[in-house]
Amino acid sequence: MARYAMVTDLRKCVACQACTVACNAEWDVPAGYARTRVRTTPITGTFPHLASSIYVAQCNQCDRPPCVEACPSGATSQHDNGIVGVDKSLCIGCGFCLEACPYDARYINPATKKVDKCDFCVSRLERGAEPACVITCTAHAKYFGDLEDRQSDVFKMVYAHGARRLETSTIRVGPNVYYAGEHASTDLVLAAFPPRPPRLLAAGQAWSRVLRPLVLAAAGATFLGQAVAFFNQLRNGEKDFED
Amino acid sequence: MPPLEGYPVMDNNVSRRQFLGTIAAAGAGTAAAATVANAQSHPPGWSGTQRVEKIATTCEMCFWRCGVLASVADGKVIRLEGNPDHPLTKGRLCARGNAGTRLLYDPDRLKYPLLRTGKRGDGQFKRISWNEALDFLTSKLKALAAEHGPESVAFFPHGLSARFFSTLMKAYGTPNSAEPSFAQCRGPREVGYTLTFGRELGSPEPLDLEESKLIVLIGSHLGENVFTSQITAFATALSRGAKVIAVDPRFSTAASKADWWLPIRPGTDIALLLAWMHVLIGEDLCDKEYIARYAQGFKELEAHVREFTPEWAAAITELPAAQIRETARAMGTAKPAVLVHPGRHVTWYGDDTQRARAMAILTALLGSWGRKGGIFLPTPIPRGAFELPDFPESPRGRADGAGTRFPLASEELGVTNGLVDATVTAQPYPIKAWIVYGQNVLESIPEPQKTRKAIEALDLMVVVDVLPVEQINYADLVLPEATYLERYDSPSIVTTAKQPFVSVRQPACEPLYESKPGWWIAREMAKRMGLEAWFPWHTPEEHLAQIIAPMEISVEELRNRGALAFPGRPYLDDQASDAESPVRTGSGKIELYSQELKDLGADPLPRYTPVEDPPTGYFRLIYGRSPVHSFARTQNNEALNALMPDNEVWLSTRSAKDLGLRDGERVTLENTDGVKSLPVRVKVTEGIRRDCVYLVHGFGQGSKSLHLAFRRGASDNALMTHVKVDPLMGGTGMRGTFVRPVKDPTAH
Numbered sequence A: 001m002a003r004y005a006m007v008t009d010l011r012k013c014v015a016c017q018a019c020t021v022a023c024n025a026e027w028d029v030p031a032g033y034a035r036t037r038v039r040t041t042p043i044t045g046t047f048p049h050l051a052s053s054i055y056v057a058q059c060n061q062c063d064r065p066p067c068v069e070a071c072p073s074g075a076t077s078q079h080d081n082g083i084v085g086v087d088k089s090l091c092i093g094c095g096f097c098l099e100a101c102p103y104d105a106r107y108i109n110p111a112t113k114k115v116d117k118c119d120f121c122v123s124r125l126e127r128g129a130e131p132a133c134v135i136t137c138t139a140h141a142k143y144f145g146d147l148e149d150r151q152s153d154v155f156k157m158v159y160a161h162g163a164r165r166l167e168t169s170t171i172r173v174g175p176n177v178y179y180a181g182e183h184a185s186t187d188l189v190l191a192a193f194p195p196r197p198p199r200l201l202a203a204g205q206a207w208s209r210v211l212r213p214l215v216l217a218a219a220g221a222t223f224l225g226q227a228v229a230f231f232n233q234l235r236n237g238e239k240d241f242e243d
Numbered sequence B: 001m002p003p004l005e006g007y008p009v010m011d012n013n014v015s016r017r018q019f020l021g022t023i024a025a026a027g028a029g030t031a032a033a034a035t036v037a038n039a040q041s042h043p044p045g046w047s048g049t050q051r052v053e054k055i056a057t058t059c060e061m062c063f064w065r066c067g068v069l070a071s072v073a074d075g076k077v078i079r080l081e082g083n084p085d086h087p088l089t090k091g092r093l094c095a096r097g098n099a100g101t102r103l104l105y106d107p108d109r110l111k112y113p114l115l116r117t118g119k120r121g122d123g124q125f126k127r128i129s130w131n132e133a134l135d136f137l138t139s140k141l142k143a144l145a146a147e148h149g150p151e152s153v154a155f156f157p158h159g160l161s162a163r164f165f166s167t168l169m170k171a172y173g174t175p176n177s178a179e180p181s182f183a184q185c186r187g188p189r190e191v192g193y194t195l196t197f198g199r200e201l202g203s204p205e206p207l208d209l210e211e212s213k214l215i216v217l218i219g220s221h222l223g224e225n226v227f228t229s230q231i232t233a234f235a236t237a238l239s240r241g242a243k244v245i246a247v248d249p250r251f252s253t254a255a256s257k258a259d260w261w262l263p264i265r266p267g268t269d270i271a272l273l274l275a276w277m278h279v280l281i282g283e284d285l286c287d288k289e290y291i292a293r294y295a296q297g298f299k300e301l302e303a304h305v306r307e308f309t310p311e312w313a314a315a316i317t318e319l320p321a322a323q324i325r326e327t328a329r330a331m332g333t334a335k336p337a338v339l340v341h342p343g344r345h346v347t348w349y350g351d352d353t354q355r356a357r358a359m360a361i362l363t364a365l366l367g368s369w370g371r372k373g374g375i376f377l378p379t380p381i382p383r384g385a386f387e388l389p390d391f392p393e394s395p396r397g398r399a400d401g402a403g404t405r406f407p408l409a410s411e412e413l414g415v416t417n418g419l420v421d422a423t424v425t426a427q428p429y430p431i432k433a434w435i436v437y438g439q440n441v442l443e444s445i446p447e448p449q450k451t452r453k454a455i456e457a458l459d460l461m462v463v464v465d466v467l468p469v470e471q472i473n474y475a476d477l478v479l480p481e482a483t484y485l486e487r488y489d490s491p492s493i494v495t496t497a498k499q500p501f502v503s504v505r506q507p508a509c510e511p512l513y514e515s516k517p518g519w520w521i522a523r524e525m526a527k528r529m530g531l532e533a534w535f536p537w538h539t540p541e542e543h544l545a546q547i548i549a550p551m552e553i554s555v556e557e558l559r560n561r562g563a564l565a566f567p568g569r570p571y572l573d574d575q576a577s578d579a580e581s582p583v584r585t586g587s588g589k590i591e592l593y594s595q596e597l598k599d600l601g602a603d604p605l606p607r608y609t610p611v612e613d614p615p616t617g618y619f620r621l622i623y624g625r626s627p628v629h630s631f632a633r634t635q636n637n638e639a640l641n642a643l644m645p646d647n648e649v650w651l652s653t654r655s656a657k658d659l660g661l662r663d664g665e666r667v668t669l670e671n672t673d674g675v676k677s678l679p680v681r682v683k684v685t686e687g688i689r690r691d692c693v694y695l696v697h698g699f700g701q702g703s704k705s706l707h708l709a710f711r712r713g714a715s716d717n718a719l720m721t722h723v724k725v726d727p728l729m730g731g732t733g734m735r736g737t738f739v740r741p742v743k744d745p746t747a748h
Helices: A018-027 A066-070 A096-100 A122-126 A132-136 A153-160 A183-192 A202-218 A223-242 B016-026 B029-040 B100-104 B130-148 B162-172 B180-197 B228-239 B269-282 B288-294 B298-305 B310-317 B321-334 B352-365 B416-425 B448-456 B470-474 B518-529 B540-551 B555-561 B595-599 B638-643 B653-659
Strands: A004-009 A037-040 A044-046 A049-051 A054-057 A076-078 A084-086 A142-146 A177-180 B052-058 B067-073 B076-082 B114-116 B125-127 B153-157 B214-218 B243-247 B260-262 B338-340 B433-437 B460-465 B477-480 B492-494 B501-503 B563-565 B619-624 B648-652 B666-671 B680-685 B692-696 B738-743
Touching: A004 A153, A018 A037, A018 A132, A018 B076, A018 B638, A054 A183, A066 A076, A066 A096, A132 A142, A132 B076, A142 A153, A153 A177, A177 A183, B052 B555, B076 B100, B100 B638, B114 B130, B130 B153, B130 B433, B130 B460, B130 B477, B130 B518, B153 B162, B153 B416, B162 B433, B162 B518, B180 B352, B180 B416, B214 B321, B243 B321, B260 B321, B269 B298, B269 B310, B269 B321, B269 B352, B288 B352, B310 B321, B338 B352, B416 B448, B448 B470, B460 B470, B540 B555, B555 B563, B648 B653, B653 B680
Parallel strands: A004 A177, B153 B433, B214 B243, B214 B338, B243 B260, B433 B460, B460 B477, B619 B692, B648 B680
Antiparallel strands: A004 A142, A037 A054, A044 A049, A076 A084, B052 B067, B067 B076, B114 B125, B114 B477, B492 B501, B501 B563, B619 B738, B648 B692, B666 B680, B666 B738
């Protein structure tokens, strides 16, 4: 089975954001939201000895995805090829997965009230096309492929050229998005945009055992609306408690 | 229109059931379930049953002319992608190119011809028909010709679509046409390189970035300034280990990737360039064989730069002498594969032709003009033409000073600010009407106060545009042009690519509302004006066929593929046996020393002229671009506006501390004439020198009709009330503006 991965070469990337706009167009992402975003790290150092790096953020399709664990409805699941997908017909828009994601890679689409995120353009892959961000990248800085394939660009970049993933000593969920370039660059990215500890809402976990079969049974029915309302309430309640 | 062949199965005529069947067969388990859900929403606007056609055309979200494929379903453009067959951009498309459908479907677009009903500047219009609009314009133009002569009409075109109207204006009898691409942009560069090599660079500029071993950027902020193929080539060079020298007062994206960042004191680039030449010549690091073969004036240059030591330049540029020496030596080592990037918008200080000359001379010393990794040579393509009557000669000549007041200005591109001056002063003769076609004269020409004054003095102002930018408020007549996705334009012929090519712009869908393509507007006007002789074709396809006739390609093939390339001969070695010398100066040699400049009373060798320092409390205003915006054209594009709705002003940490300003605080910028900008956020950063502030250009727009862009951010152009004009070619020096940030009293 394939193990899909993406590599962004930070030496080549110039932060042009073609990937963001192409992705938004491909997936009809509402203005103000994105499945992939380009950021630059704050400039560090003292004039004129300065450094900064570019960071291209997206879902990391983690090997041990906290979002899957957090999802009470079973909408978020991991495919055999490693890609983490969101089945929109099962999503209840509760947002627990947003809390769980260490990389802030998810958003709730305000029009559909469903969670959305990068899935490596899985439907494009199925018709033999590369992800939208990869084919448009003006710098040819994005590589997509199968880590099981020793001939693939991603294999070479990860195993021969030392592309890194964004992990810390405590947060190691096995991301499949890698960053090539000087280590100084990835260090800057890690310092500026560190993965945060996944927040798994305890109440959500308990309820999920009850709710998951119910949601599956009721998907598409009016019960869904009630479930959404219920869970939003639950989530807000949890937030109030934290505050 | 036939679709392209060889595209993925879904893009052809496949029913949704078949498509989903394919997926179900390919997928397994949970994966299949999830992908079916995804497929339903893909691509946007595709309900799953319509036929999706792909139309290959040419992008116009900026002027680079990248290849684009438009997916069209039920007459609606649902997605744009790069055209993999395009010889220059090879399937890549930048942020703006990907956002093109948002221009097409922008609800703020100009929809109908409009006739002014209120006071000029008030923006009161009534909708009229095209017949009324064109009859109105015809009668006005005829009356102006009879009363003041056709030269009293000035034309401000931009882009491929304006070419048809340019023909109309020439046939009408006015020589007064000017584009900002010259006197506000690359004019000094074209003049400086032509003086040196006898040939201009052109656009897209022929830079062999991908083969370069050392890239020297002087103010060029590649990355923030995005032209797709140039970024591809730059990134390729970086991945191949090319070194970068970034000369910029600001820590740009390119500077962050550079091996050497030289935060130069603004306006002192010529001093740095002279010191680099001093080291290259003094340490015998030039390409002597190349210079002996192709150049003349080396001895004069050698004597000229002897005094310009790195220590001399260090005092002026505020860069360490050791760094100047080290970077010069790096060039000497990497030569000839050194790309001294000539820049693009280079109208900075009013002596810009001389800076361009210095860069051209440096290029020649390194032997990199016409060589791999340097600047390559254009390869011509035969171009067909119609037999047209001669255009009427104007006995009064041009009003913009091209060829007279500005002896080296291009008569093809003209001097916009020269036309503004002529309108204000009525010298050398009165200008009574402006036709502004695809240009934004208030945002592109500095001293907009003067531009407004000129407009107020006009008898007639006509604007042809896609969007209701601020200048339409001053127009008597507004004509809505179709966007690039709805029209044919004159084909684009690019000789400055390693493989020269021709590309087509053709409609992906019908023009929306009552917008019309430029070819139609020009042709209809020609019929009314009795100038049909200059338009001996009936359809744009017929026009296209005639232009490409000598290329031995078919219209159908070009329309199917979008662009077709021809073999290139980009290097001097390729052209060695040609009868004509690749160097096209009068002497046939690269002119390090310019007798032509000497004869004009200018410095035959570039010389550093001190620039004015900002007064106490003020900062030099520098400006640049964002990768998600094209000048002031894209701020109302929903997809791009979402990524960058406004700009911020960069201010150094130390200056911010001195002024008591915090990051994110809102200020207005006030120039030395008391002109104030709209409020803008402060970005406090180490990444800029203490003596300047930086804005991204194109914000702070004044048109209420642009709902997303109106009054968002600050306009750099509005603050440019003093410009120093290049006496050689009329370019407006736009980096002589001094501003101070003032806390915005309306901020909370």
